[in-house]
Amino acid sequence: MDTELALHYRAILEQLGEDPGREGLRDTPKRAAKAMEFLTRGYQTELDTIINGAIFSSDNDEMVIVRDIELYSLCEHHLLPFIGKAHVAYIPQGKVLGLSKIARIVDMFARRLQIQENLTKQIADCIQTVTQAAGVAVSIEAKHLCMMMRGVEKQNSVMNTSVMLGSFRTNQASRNEFLQLIRGN
Incomplete structure (x- = not known):
């Protein structure tokens, strides 16, 4: 199932003039969404969990x-x-x-x-x-x-x-x- 973020990446590809259905881009929206979630994981990180006593x-x-x-x-x-x-x-x-x-x-x-x-x-x-x-x-x-x-x-x-x-x-x-x-x- 597509996440909302993946749907936005799909729309970006379309706005750039690309075909998100072509072979090389078929999974790109999902991969890009997963990458962005990883690159911004600091928002989900809690200081107390990091310090852990x-x-x-x-x-x-x-x-x-x-x-x-x-x-x-x-x-x-x-x-x-x-x-x-x-x-x-x-x-x-x-x-x-x-x-x-x-x-x-x-x-x-x-x-x-x-x-x-x-x-x-x-x-x-x-x-x-x-x-x-x-x-x-x-x-x-x-x-x-x-x-x-x-x-x-x-x-x-x-x-x-x-x-x-x-x-x-x-x-x-x-x-x-x-x-x-x-x-x-």
């Missing part, structure tokens, strides 16, 4: 950083992908978060229609809320297909965004350490 007491008050977390998202303006990596750091204040949970939080927000600026802030705010850290830093670098495939067609452009909260905003040494670590220095 993986917040642990810790005396560590030094920076925790996870870098090079690959991310895939869709530009909310053109529904075209942007692809990149996120670097997430926080300075614990009595609690640490399970390592995989940081990547899952990135995915939860990336798998929604987005602009990179908001994605960066959503990740930072979420990590801050979950950990109550002294500081949170998030940096994302991504290539946007809406700039590469259409419009200005700039193949080598990379967008960088960052959000610094708490001690990363107020303490230049913490900010510098984060920036050095994400560069691999």
Whole structure:
């Protein structure tokens, strides 16, 4: 049975002048609908399910950083992908978060229609809320297909965004350490 989303994809193909009944396109509306549901699964993801109790007491008050977390998202303006990596750091204040949970939080927000600026802030705010850290830093670098495939067609452009909260905003040494670590220095 066709889902409503698949019916919309069928209509799009027709509007483009294609025959959705031809062999190569017969199942395309269903596949496209299934792909879109997968690419936007962040809307159905619950933070509590992701965290799953993986917040642990810790005396560590030094920076925790996870870098090079690959991310895939869709530009909310053109529904075209942007692809990149996120670097997430926080300075614990009595609690640490399970390592995989940081990547899952990135995915939860990336798998929604987005602009990179908001994605960066959503990740930072979420990590801050979950950990109550002294500081949170998030940096994302991504290539946007809406700039590469259409419009200005700039193949080598990379967008960088960052959000610094708490001690990363107020303490230049913490900010510098984060920036050095994400560069691999």
